[in-house]
Amino acid sequence: MRGNTIVGEAAVRAGCTCYFGYPITPQNQLPEYMSRRLTEVEGGIFIQSESELSAINMVLGASVAGARVMTSSSSPGISLKQEGISFLCGCELPAVIVNMVRGGPGLGNISPAQSDYFQATRGGGHGDYRVVVLAPGSCQEVADLTMAAFDIADYYRNPVLILADGMLGQMMEPVTFENYAPRQIPEKDYILDGAKNRPSRINKSLILSPQMMEDHNWKLVRKYKTIERNETRYEEFMMDDAKLAVVAYGTAARIAKGAVKRARGDGMKVGLIRPISLWPFPSDIIRKRAGKTDLFFVFEMSTGQMVDDVRLALEGRSEVYFHGRPGGIIPTPVEVLRIISRQYYQKGLGE
């Protein structure tokens, strides 16, 4: 199956009954798939909305009515959704949002890129909030993380963003949907379905009293801390004796893994740290490596965004080198290997 349709099938199998979205390349196979697939689901709802603004607010409505709901887009469309994402966070409503990132800024192009890392992890919308950001590196992981995303969203009452790119969206690989182990989700005691035999409920993010607004913000922070403790995901590859650690996520990590394997073949002690959750960022695992690993080689398909989080985690205790290819360029493992080798030997790690 193709990455974009895997997202759709995984969502349906995780209990998603509602999809709202607006066409944009390179993710159109996903709404196209959902427009057919959701007709086979009881209570399935598909609307091609008039805009991204409308789509994310339909998501908010379906979420507050208790449904599992998803929207998807690519970079410029995700920019338009930011207002709604801020409201979802303020109202503590679950939703799954998919960004098949393309080159930017502006209209950019439709090639794979990783230039929306800041927008995804720092909150492109207004206010003190966090969105769980999951970055798959293969089609199987697209399936697994999409299914997990619905449970994480419901469990914490918080939006979850799947951050992939046009490469993963278009890539075809065999997948299984059997890895999914559903979580126990707390009863949705916040949904609005008419106040029958219970007091009426209010869904809002408007809190006019500064004291109550501060309390609400700290309540959100406590939730975010819990998420940081429980939902940090990463992969370590050949890191045991690594003198140089490549840090990369998603498509870039896939390319980097090829380069790391070749570097090992050439006798270099090189490993890979692949953050899977970008927020919460696996800072601890990087911090633990500080001092043991001489050089952190951050590779992104951007001009350097995640590299800030690596530097923050290391707090200056190890050296960081950045290699980036923005604009929709997909470098080869050979190119990355060449730069790894140069850094490895220039720093004297081969001795």
Add this chain to the structure above:
Amino acid sequence: MKKVYERPKLLKDAIMHYCPGCGHSIVTKLIAEVLEEMNLADRTICIPPAGCAVLTYNYLDVDTSEAAHGRACAVATGIKRVLPDRLVFTYQGDGDMAAIGTAETIHAANRGECFTTIFMNNAVYGMTGGQMAPTTLVGQKTTTSPFGRTVKNEGAPIPISEMIAILGGAVYIERTTVTSVSAVKNTKRAIKKAFTAQVDGLGFTLVEVLSPCPTNWKMTPLKACRWIEEEMTKAYPLGVLKDETARTPGREAANAD
């Protein structure tokens, strides 16, 4: 003694923040009365987006969701599609309906989304302090049209209800006001008719209420009511703009054709 009038139980025992002479408090009470009379309170979801009415949940004792400015019709779409047997209504001002939320409004109406919009038209942005609205009359002075609205600079007032009335998904559109006892009663009848059409699954319904804003118009409540009757109704004539409730088959039947 015979009891002839009672405060609706759905109206919470709270002091409203609305200014003296404002139309919101009247319409909020009318909605409470209609929901009680139709026995719909325990299956209703109200969506008041940004604007003076955002605090409606402090007054109306039904399930209520806020919406971002302009997005009420999108939020209502999401809720109503998931819960098709509930009564869903938005309660929107003129800026929300006809400026920042025009797209959401037009497309929800065109899809024939089966919810009701109560549209409070007072020709200004009330909550933010009396700036020009899309419905501000030509010549009307506001804080952002200090010399009076001109067609040349700001364009003519937008007749959003007339625009919606030409769309296939809209089944009932009526414009009323609350400037007299009879007008208030007429508004209540219109709200009831819109809710009934929604319960019957006919399509999109809208009641536009020309509503006084004495504070921002800098008028006494009485003068504000006269201004609606003498000036506003020239740009926004009262009456039924569309009524297909007698012959619309409803979404399910329409899909079966």
